[in-house]
Amino acid sequence: MPLKCNSCGAVYDPIDSAGYRNYHVCPAERIVTPAKSNTDGSVKTPATTEPWPNPRNENVILNRETHESTIISEGLGVTEIPKGKP
Numbered sequence: 001m002p003l004k005c006n007s008c009g010a011v012y013d014p015i016d017s018a019g020y021r022n023y024h025v026c027p028a029e030r031i032v033t034p035a036k037s038n039t040d041g042s043v044k045t046p047a048t049t050e051p052w053p054n055p056r057n058e059n060v061i062l063n064r065e066t067h068e069s070t071i072i073s074e075g076l077g078v079t080e081i082p083k084g085k086p
Contacts, residue, residue: 001083007056007075026055026075 004011008026016022028051035047056075063069 002081003078004081005056005075006077006079007054008052011081023058023060023071025057025059026052028052028055 002011002013003024005024005026008030010024010026012022012024014022014024029049030052031047032050033045033048035043036045038044054075055073056078057072059072060069061072
């Protein structure tokens, strides 16, 4: 079942078609103001960005003493998306 990241809004399948686990990581930054360009395509005003607040990072850290693994950051969690829904 697809998941939606509640931090950045990305939608992803936690398990790929080959059965491997996908680890989602939110982008480091988000665009606050899009770039503006001239008619020739050159950049008139660059985009402004800011760090993503409360990002999710599903990469794992192994506790060498207990041999348990945990994800780096839960962020705002995830929401399951029922099949057939956007």
